[in-house]
Every structure is written in C-alpha cells, then in structure tokens.
Amino acid sequence: DRPTEPIFIGKGDDNVSFDIPPEYWIDRYKPIASEIQNRFSGGKTVPITKLKNIPDLSFPLSLSRNSPFSLFNPYHGKMAGKLIEILMATKSFDELLSLAVYMRDRINPYMFIYALSVVVIHRPDTRNVELPSHAEMFPxxxxxxxxxxxxxxxxxxVQSGSRTPIEIPHDYTANNLDPEHKISYFREDIGINLHHWHWHLVYPFEGPRNIVDKDRRGELFYYMHQQVIARYNMERLSNDMNRVVRLTNWRDPxxxxxFPKLDNILANRVWPSRPVNSRFSNINREVDQISFDIEDLERWxxxxxxxxxxxxxLDPAGNQVRLTENEGIDILGNIIEASILSVNPFLYGSLHNNGHNAISYIHDPDNRYLENYGVMGDSATAMRDPIFYRWHAYIDDIFTEFKSTLPGYTVQNLNFDNVKVQSVEITAAGVPRNELATFWQQSDVDLSRGLDFLPRGSVFARFTHLQHAPFSYKIVVENNGNQRIGTIRLFIGPKFDERGLGMLFRDQRKLFVELDKFSYSLNRGKNEIIRQSLQSTVTIPHEVTYRNLDRNRPADNTAGAEVFNFCGCGWPQNMLIPKGSAEGFQCQLFVMVSNGANDRVENSQSDGQTCDxxxxxxGVRNARYPDARAMGYPFDRIPRDGVATLANFLTPNMTVQDVRIRFTNRTVAPLQKTPAGTKQPSKQTT
Ligand code: CUO
Structure with missing residues (x-):
C-alpha cells in the first residue's frame, strides 16, 4: 500500500499545496498532518473551506483505492456517475474545491480524476481551470x-533543472516479426490516445443525464470512431498493409x-497481455459485477x-421509433455504444461496450487468476491494441449498413448553384507543390506530476512521434451569384487500393479522412482562399495536446488567456495526415464548397472561451454541433444511381487534386524546449 502525497496542483518545481482542514486528513495521516504539510509546501498554499456536511460517498467509496477502474464496466460507470453527480451539485467553486480535496485521498484515484475532469469541463465556474494533461497525471x-x-x-x-530527459525507444512493444507492429507509431501515439481519453470524457455514456445528453452525441460516437478507422486504414495503406479486417466471428481465435509494456501503477501490477489466438469466452467476474455471454453479444x-x-x-413499451434519415444514426449510436440514452437497453443491450469488456477480460474471463482488464478496458489505452481497430471496424460496419438504407445524395442536394471550385492545391516550404512531407519528431512530457518521488521537480520523458511539415491550401472558387457564405470541406483519401487499382466510389468514400471544415464569405467573382493546416477544425495544436503552453505563461494568466483555454479533445496536429511512403503515397485531396445557408445551426457558436x-x-462546448449536415457529409452515404467513381460523383462545387505524401526517415529534435537548464541527452538526433 503506497503512501499518498498531499495534493499538488503545480508541477515540477512549481509547488502549490492546499491548506487542508485537519478534519479532512485521513486517519493514517492525521498524526503527521502538519509535518507532511510543511514538507511539501514549498510555495503558495491555497486555503480550503471546511464543509459543514460531506455528502454520502459510500457508493463510490466501495471501490477501493487500489482497484482497477474501467469506464467500460457498468458497475464502475455507475459509481463514477454518482461521483460526478455529487461534484456537480456543489453550489460554488469553493465548495467544489473543498469536496475534491476531501475526496482526493479517499476515492479510487483513477475514478476521482475521471469524475473531477468531467465536472471541470462541464461546470460554468471551472471553464478557466486548465486540466493538466492526463499523460502527466497518469504517465x-x-x-x-x-x-x-x-x-x-x-x-x-540529479537536481531539478539539470536532469536529462529519459528517452523512450521508438520500438518498445514488439518488432516487425509482428506485421501489425509496423503501425505501432499510430496506435501508441500519445496524442491520439489523449484525444480518445478526452473524447470519452466530453461524451460519457453514463452519468447525470444533462451531461450525457448532448446534441447529436450518438451520431458523433459513430463519426469520430468512423474517422479513426478511416485514418487507420490510410495509415495501413501507407505501409503496404491491407485495410483492417472486421472482427466478425466471435467464436474463432x-x-x-x-503486449502493452505498460505498468498499472495504481494497482501495482503490469497490464495484462493478450497472446495470439486468444478466444472469447462468456464473462462472469463477480468482483467486477459483470457477466454476459457471447450469445448475448450475438443476440444484440x-x-x-x-x-x-x-x-x-422498439421502445420498452413496444412502440416503433423510426430510424429517420436525420435522426436514425443518432438513435443507433446511443443504442450500439450503448449510452444511457439508448431507446431500449434491455432489448439492444450494450454491444460496443461489452465487446471492449469481452476483449479486455479475454485472459481471465472469470477472474480465477485475479487479473485486471487489458488495455481495451480503458479509453486512455484502448487504441494501442490492434484489436481495437478490428472491433471498431465491425461496429462501424453496422452504421454503414444503416447508411446504406438511405438514398444517395442527389445532384441538387450536393450542388451549390453558381459556385464553381476551379482548383485546390497544397504548398509547404521546401517541398514540391501538391506534396506533403512527413518525418519523425521528438517531444517531451513532464513526468513529475504523475510519479511519487523525492526530491521533486521536473523530469521529462522524450518520445518520438510522426510529424509533417505544416502546409497551406489554396482553393480557387468562382462565385457567379451574390456574396454568400460557403462551407469549405476538405478531405484526403487514398487513390489506389491494396492492389494498386483505382477504387469504386462506394469503397473509397469510407476511406476519406476529414482534414478541415470552415465557413468562408464568398465574394462575387473569383475567390482565392488560403488556409493553413494548423488552422484545422479537426486537430488541436501540438502545444495543447502536450500542455506545454504554460511553460512561459505569465503568472497572472492575463496575456492571451484565450490561448490557454481548451478542453484537450481534438485529433493531435502531428497526426493530421498519414505517414505516406518513401516513394510518395498517392492520395486524392477533395474539396467541396457547400451552401452555408443550409449548413448553419442556431446556437452552435461557442461563447468564444473554450473548446471549439x-x-x-x-463538437463545441456548451453549444450545438456546428454543422447541420450529416456528419461525414458528403461521403456518409452510398452514391446516387449511376455514380461509380469519385470523378462521377463530383458536382461543379467540388474538385479533386492528386497529392503525394512523402516520408523521410529522419528525426527532428523537440519543438518545445524543456525548461532552461535541463540537459539534453548526449545522443543528438537530427
Ligand atoms: Cu472510443 Cu470503443 O469507443 O473506444
């Protein structure tokens, strides 16, 4: 049983501690409370108001501090939901802070951070609270x-300030004897995993209804994960691999x-591995209060x-709820995931979540070996495992099946009268036109917030990830009507299939990866639209993913405060485009300008402060999803009759440009400098 430290909200040398009311200390620390407080309070202390009444925490307290906590486990999910409800019910920021301090040494830490994070991104009075990077809290x-x-x-x-970053080797989970290892750089990318953790934080499937019930959340579950699969497939094709195969047969090995090579620090265990040819079993783990059969999955x-x-x-009363063109996908998203918004959990079960559970407990389905769940049991780690993509390709295919029941978009629906896209091109410094350059880059993560050690102070891990040269688009649009708003939709997809043959639209459409989407006021006549890759509405900047912004931040947080306000959800900028290949992976860049008047959504504007x-x-924090079209438009449906290829699909307000993604096997030193005085590793790479 590891001793726990008092609460630190600073990191590295920037120690800030809470002035904890004596009644709040847990019994174990009471006798040494003042000694601990003195030992750790190197700088500022934050006063904590003692609450008169502490709410009933018995349900969330029933999960011990050292137990694993999995969001995919319905029992754990309910406990976290209760905790969120209790924290949301506090009447002021002070009360929230006080209750959080009280909980911190009592509640399971992983559940506590999850619940507190959900609360921080949903309360109006915490919108300026910066959540630390999850990778720093739980490295x-x-x-x-x-x-x-x-x-x-x-x-x-070594003293803080002179410490050398610890380099994480590029290949640490396997080697190329495992063909899947070729794209471990994608699956194990810290930014991608952070995005996934944050997405599920913003869109929990359990908890208070007003937090879960967000505009089009079921549809966004479908779309975000559909894009993950499209991106993964682009990555596979870049590496001469076939598209991911759906996990259809749950009886076969x-x-x-x-083999994740991760420690589970909370449980003092290593994360379980999954050997090749593991088989699904019925799950019955009393300790986790979870049981279901493979047959249940099949029935659902x-x-x-x-x-x-x-x-x-069918709803629980047996009434028919139609899967309409507009809302069907949202209804299905909530049913398949399943969230508490599912129309009928009893009938349709929880297919996706229990798929995660079936896989994450595959090595110990009845807990006879007292083993925890594998990486598929946690949204922070699930995307590391190749099976995640096979499972989600399966889930995605169910949504595709639904979309196939809808009529293809008509020319009239797709077209924007009197608007013609003449051309689109990409330029990047030092790279031929319509070419994208990818390479490796190193970045640092501060581990000091997430590790218990003395003396304190920053110590960095240095890891290597994919990166590309920033680029800009130039889109030339001719508007023969009045001044109007257009929505510019940019996608990239592979030009050829695994065999090097051109693709049918019906297949290629599923591989298009969204790069950007923005509104633009089109003047009459010719418009030259310039847009930077860094402005993408799919990604968040590198500095936001890794929370490195605060290093040089003014202490009073006045200058450029808006830059620091974010919630952390967003595809990492470094993974905007796939790796490509040394020869130049051939892709098609697609641009469409749709009619902004039809795309507009009332109340979709963020308050300008956070998370958009x-x-x-x-989505946008506290606002509706900002695009009235179906997510994935115009590629979410089967083509209209007579359209076989992308070229046939195009209407005048669209165009396609061939581009190549060329990868160079070189490694660039970190963008973000670690604080002054930090030694660089002796092995310099350029
Ligand atoms: Cu994001 Cu399966 O939903 O992991």
Whole structure:
C-alpha cells in the first residue's frame, strides 16, 4: 500500500499545496498532518473551506483505492456517475474545491480524476481551470514502463533543472516479426490516445443525464470512431498493409496479440497481455459485477440488424421509433455504444461496450487468476491494441449498413448553384507543390506530476512521434451569384487500393479522412482562399495536446488567456495526415464548397472561451454541433444511381487534386524546449 502525497496542483518545481482542514486528513495521516504539510509546501498554499456536511460517498467509496477502474464496466460507470453527480451539485467553486480535496485521498484515484475532469469541463465556474494533461497525471497509461525506474534514478541523483530527459525507444512493444507492429507509431501515439481519453470524457455514456445528453452525441460516437478507422486504414495503406479486417466471428481465435509494456501503477501490477489466438469466452467476474455471454453479444447484434432493416427500433413499451434519415444514426449510436440514452437497453443491450469488456477480460474471463482488464478496458489505452481497430471496424460496419438504407445524395442536394471550385492545391516550404512531407519528431512530457518521488521537480520523458511539415491550401472558387457564405470541406483519401487499382466510389468514400471544415464569405467573382493546416477544425495544436503552453505563461494568466483555454479533445496536429511512403503515397485531396445557408445551426457558436478548436470530431462546448449536415457529409452515404467513381460523383462545387505524401526517415529534435537548464541527452538526433 503506497503512501499518498498531499495534493499538488503545480508541477515540477512549481509547488502549490492546499491548506487542508485537519478534519479532512485521513486517519493514517492525521498524526503527521502538519509535518507532511510543511514538507511539501514549498510555495503558495491555497486555503480550503471546511464543509459543514460531506455528502454520502459510500457508493463510490466501495471501490477501493487500489482497484482497477474501467469506464467500460457498468458497475464502475455507475459509481463514477454518482461521483460526478455529487461534484456537480456543489453550489460554488469553493465548495467544489473543498469536496475534491476531501475526496482526493479517499476515492479510487483513477475514478476521482475521471469524475473531477468531467465536472471541470462541464461546470460554468471551472471553464478557466486548465486540466493538466492526463499523460502527466497518469504517465504509466501512455508510455513504456521502463522509463519510470530511470526517471526515479535521475531525480534521486540529479537536481531539478539539470536532469536529462529519459528517452523512450521508438520500438518498445514488439518488432516487425509482428506485421501489425509496423503501425505501432499510430496506435501508441500519445496524442491520439489523449484525444480518445478526452473524447470519452466530453461524451460519457453514463452519468447525470444533462451531461450525457448532448446534441447529436450518438451520431458523433459513430463519426469520430468512423474517422479513426478511416485514418487507420490510410495509415495501413501507407505501409503496404491491407485495410483492417472486421472482427466478425466471435467464436474463432483472435490472430492478433498485444503486449502493452505498460505498468498499472495504481494497482501495482503490469497490464495484462493478450497472446495470439486468444478466444472469447462468456464473462462472469463477480468482483467486477459483470457477466454476459457471447450469445448475448450475438443476440444484440441480430436485433440491431433487424431494426436497421425494418427501419425502426422498439421502445420498452413496444412502440416503433423510426430510424429517420436525420435522426436514425443518432438513435443507433446511443443504442450500439450503448449510452444511457439508448431507446431500449434491455432489448439492444450494450454491444460496443461489452465487446471492449469481452476483449479486455479475454485472459481471465472469470477472474480465477485475479487479473485486471487489458488495455481495451480503458479509453486512455484502448487504441494501442490492434484489436481495437478490428472491433471498431465491425461496429462501424453496422452504421454503414444503416447508411446504406438511405438514398444517395442527389445532384441538387450536393450542388451549390453558381459556385464553381476551379482548383485546390497544397504548398509547404521546401517541398514540391501538391506534396506533403512527413518525418519523425521528438517531444517531451513532464513526468513529475504523475510519479511519487523525492526530491521533486521536473523530469521529462522524450518520445518520438510522426510529424509533417505544416502546409497551406489554396482553393480557387468562382462565385457567379451574390456574396454568400460557403462551407469549405476538405478531405484526403487514398487513390489506389491494396492492389494498386483505382477504387469504386462506394469503397473509397469510407476511406476519406476529414482534414478541415470552415465557413468562408464568398465574394462575387473569383475567390482565392488560403488556409493553413494548423488552422484545422479537426486537430488541436501540438502545444495543447502536450500542455506545454504554460511553460512561459505569465503568472497572472492575463496575456492571451484565450490561448490557454481548451478542453484537450481534438485529433493531435502531428497526426493530421498519414505517414505516406518513401516513394510518395498517392492520395486524392477533395474539396467541396457547400451552401452555408443550409449548413448553419442556431446556437452552435461557442461563447468564444473554450473548446471549439476541434469541433469536427469533438463538437463545441456548451453549444450545438456546428454543422447541420450529416456528419461525414458528403461521403456518409452510398452514391446516387449511376455514380461509380469519385470523378462521377463530383458536382461543379467540388474538385479533386492528386497529392503525394512523402516520408523521410529522419528525426527532428523537440519543438518545445524543456525548461532552461535541463540537459539534453548526449545522443543528438537530427
Ligand atoms: Cu472510443 Cu470503443 O469507443 O473506444
């Protein structure tokens, strides 16, 4: 049982501690409370108001501090939901802070941080509170466990400020004898995993209804994960691999293994691995209060397919709820995931979540070996495992089945009268026109917030990730009507399939990856639109993913405060485009200008303060989804009759440009400088 430290909200040398009311200390620390407080309060202290009444925490307290906590586990989800409800009910910021301080040493830490994070991004009075990066709070979920022993050694011997970043080798989970390892750089990318953790934080499927019930959340569950699969497939094609195969047969052994090399610091265990050819079993784990059979999954699947083909789902009273063109996908998203908004959980079950559970407990389905869940059991780690993509490709295919029941978009629907897109091109410094350049880059993460060691102070892990040269688009649009608002929709997709043959539109459409979407006021005549890749509404900047902005931030947080306000959901900018290949991976860049008057949504504007910089995959905080079209438009439906290829699909307000993504095997030193005085590793790479 590890001792826990008092609460620190600063990181590195920037120690800030709370002035904890004596009654709040847990019994174990009471006798040494003042000694601990003195030992750790190096700088500012924050006063904490003592609450007269502490709400009943018995339900969330029933999960011990050292137990694993999985959001995919319905029992854990309910506890977290209760905790969120209790924290949301506090009447003021002071009360919230006080209750959080009280909970901190009592509640399971992983559940506590999850619930508190959900609360911070949903309360109006915490909109300016910056959540620390989850990778800094729980670094063991995001990187090779071997780094931590080395970090402790470094911090014990070398003074803060002179410590050398600990380098994480590029290949640490496997080698190329496993073909799937070729794209481990994608699956294990810290930014991608952070995005996924944040997405599920913004869109919990359990908890108070006013938090869960967001505009089009079921549809966004479908779309964000559909895009993950499209991106993964682009990445696979870049690496001469075939598209991911759906996990359709749940009785056969699973070919892919995964050995995560992660520590579970909370449980003092290593994360379980999954050897090749593991088989699904019925799950019955009393300790986790979870049991279901493979047959249950099959029944839910069949009922969902029946509903799609019948065109309606049944509510608990037996009434038909139609799966309409506009709302059907949202209804299905909530049913398939399943969220508490599911029309009928009893009939349609929880297919996607229990797929995660079936896989994450595959090594110990009845808990006879007292093993925890594998990486598929946590949204912070699930995307590391190749099976995540096979499972989600399966889930995505159910949504595709529904979309196939809808008529293709007509020319009239797609066209924007009197608007013609003449051309689109890409330029990047030092790269031929219509070419994108990718390479490796290193970045640093401060581990000091997430590790217990003394003396304190920053110690960094240095990891290597994919990067590309920033680029700009030039789109030439001719507007023969009056001045109007257009929505510019940019996508990229592979030009050829695995065999090097051109693709049919019906297949290629599923591979188009959204790059950007923005409104533009079109003047009469010719418009030259210039847009930077860094402005993408799909991504968040590198500095936001890694929370490096605060290093040089003014202490009073006055200058450019808006820059620092974000919620952390968003595809990482460094993964905007796939890796491509040394020869130049051939892609098609697609641009469409749709009629802004039809795309507009009332009340979709953010208040200008927070969380709207990655709206395509994450929505806008406290506002409606900012695009009236179906998510994925215009690629979300089968083509209209007579359209076989992308070229046939185009209307005058669209165009396509061939582009290449060329990868160079070189590594660039970190963009963000670690604080002054930090030593660089002796092995310099350029
Ligand atoms: Cu994001 Cu399966 O939903 O992990």
């Amino acid at each position: 063991s979920l995001y990187m090779d466990s071997s780094v931590f022993g080395r970090a402790r050694e470094e911090s014990a011997v 699973i070919e892919e293994g995964y 699947r069949d009922r969902i397919f029946n509903a799609i083909h019948a065109g309606f789902v 910089n990655a709206s395509s995959y994450c």
